[in-house]
Amino acid sequence: MGMAVDGLISGLDTTSLINSLMQAEAIPQTLLKNKVSDSTTYISAMQALNTKIAALADLATTTSKPAGVDLHTATSSSTSVVATATTGATDGTLDFTVDKLAQAQVTVSAPLTQWPDQPPVLTFVAADGTTTQVTAASSSLADVAAAINKAGVGVSATRVSAGLDPSTGQQQYRLQLSSTTTGAAGSFTAYRGTPAQVTAGTATDLLSEPGAAQVRAAQDAQVTLWAGTGAAQTVTSSTNTFADLLPGVSLTVSAASSAPVTLTVARSDSAISDVANSLVSGLNDIFTYINQKNAVTTSTDTAGGTVVSSGPFTGDSTVRDATQKLASAVSTPINGLSPSTYGISMTSDGQITFDKDKFAAALAADPEKAKAALQTVASRVADAANVVSDKYDGTITSKIAGEQSTVKGLNNQITDWDTRLADRRSTLEKTYANLEVQLQQLQSQSSWLTGQLAGLSTSSS
Incomplete structure (x- = not known):
């Protein structure tokens, strides 16, 4: 706690004077605090970017695998039979009847x-x-x-x-x-x-x-495949769900009926298109975020002057390198053909567009080729995203770790300055307190001398 040293003798406002001196003394610490604030803002922005890129890496990795684009839909001709296609499903149809539902005793x-x-x-x-x-x-x-x-x-x-x-x-x-x-x-x-x-x-x-x-009575659910033919075959399940009638297809029955049900499994072009669109949307989300953090803004200070402020990513080589890697991954030709052949294009402002109609046409013309092209793009994007965001040695991950280490060092310096400034304030308070004491002594001496001189004048008279 500071000493109350306002000038009783000198008349000086020593508290304000010391505070002014301390503001000047604290300039180096203030600069350090400003640097910590800027670094903290930068770290937060980089962490958000790293999270987005890591999510894109996961999505792209899934899409690059055969199961990621081998998508089908399963439908049944009966409202009491719900069919769901999963990984491994193949096109085809199957007829069956639902004989019994599963029940507990x-x-x-x-x-x-x-x-x-x-x-x-x-x-x-x-x-x-x-x-x-x-x-x-x-x-x-x-x-x-x-x-x-x-x-x-x-x-x-x-x-x-x-x-x-x-x-x-x-x-x-x-x-x-x-x-x-x-x-x-x-x-x-x-x-x-x-x-x-x-x-x-x-x-x-x-x-x-x-x-x-x-x-x-306890009983299994039962369906009969190809009922009424010489190939009729019963299949049972302890629940009302059958997971093995067809590869990659799950059936859930809710009512028994002798009427035949037709199960149809077909490639889902819309689902595959949605996967491609999700990949493009993930890339655009990242590019848009980078552009926002790269933007230079202007504002007006209290004096009416214009203040130009750069974004946290402005001029950052790590972010620029990440952008180039992702852009290259999505725009590099596939077997000599531009990704735009499959509806994936890059605009002049660095955004990616996805033409669903164009992709649908390519998928209809040659499904395997279109799916392979999408997998290739996804694989490239996954590789680029992993290089950037890997939790151990990704370029952005390493940059964040380095900046966090810098902030830690700056905070240590700020703490040291707290001690140094506290000592300096204490010294100033003691100095001005001693000044008041010295002035009081001089004032006392002056009063004594004045009295002595007055006495000598009276004696002479």
């Missing part, structure tokens, strides 16, 4: 006021013959249901109200048991008794008790 017990055994012991036998014993804490049906749910036997239990016992008037409940997965593999049998009793044949099957019932 649901079984309900007879109406009960409480479990008839104490302690309640149940054994579940899965479709593969696996047996699991469940023991409940009490004969309460709520406790029995909780024990089943906790046991992890692939069966969920719910206590459902079943009215009043006609003899006693007590509230009755049914225990609803449902397999947790669909398909025949989720079927189960529930017994009252231990696994040993089940093996011995002395356990009671819950379904054998009066009032118990199987509401729904």
Whole structure:
């Protein structure tokens, strides 16, 4: 904390004087702070650019692979069948009928006021013959249901109200048991008794008790290919989704029907065109951002003068090199043909245009050649983008790391200046405080001398 040294004797505003002197002393530190501010702005802009280029590298890498442009659509003739084409799909058609939907088993017990055994012991036998014993804490049906749910036997239990016992008037409940997965593999049998009793044949099957019932049997979904012909073939799935009827095509059925369904798989020119357009859009986003950060702006200062400010990328060789690499990747001829043959062109202002109609025409004329051209451009762009944005040794990545190191050094210097300036202020405050003391002493001496001289004059008279 500074000393209060405003001139009591000198009348000087020493606080303002010291502050003015300190402003001059702090000029080197202010310059360092301005440099840190400029560098921080530059680093932020470069990091944003690096993120954009890295995203482009990922997109271009995906596009350069066969699966990136081997795109198809799958459609069905029925609204109850949803088809989706994925990697590896090929053109073709397939006829089938949907015979059954997959479903989980649901079984309900007879109406009960409480479990008839104490302690309640149940054994579940899965479709593969696996047996699991469940023991409940009490004969309460709520406790029995909780024990089943906790046991992890692939069966969920719910206590459902079943009215009043006609003899006693007590509230009755049914225990609803449902397999947790669909398909025949989720079927189960529930017994009252231990696994040993089940093996011995002395356990009671819950379904054998009066009032118990199987509401729904576990079953797989089933379709029949080429139904009604000598080649008819059934295919099952534990869910309502079939992933292997055709390579790269997934089917999800929602209703059974004897009416035939036709599945059609065809190359998706629109999807391939969208991929090309996404690549061009990614490049344009980068070029537009670079142009914005390269722009020189003018403003007016408080005195009315014109101030010219350069952008963070103005004159930056690293950014210029990145721009040239990406531009070259997208504009270099492909097997002697300009990319514009496939609708990809570079304008005079450095932007890339994509002509969907031209690309569609090239794709229709020679699909494999057009897709190969797109893959070539994508591969070049991916290589250029990776050189620039690689997280270990990309040119922009390295530039950012170097600038961050510089900022760290500048901040250390600024911290050193804080100490130096604090010492300098302390010195100035002490100097001016001592000045006030000296002036006070001189003033006291002056007053004494004046008094002495006045005394001598009186004596002489």
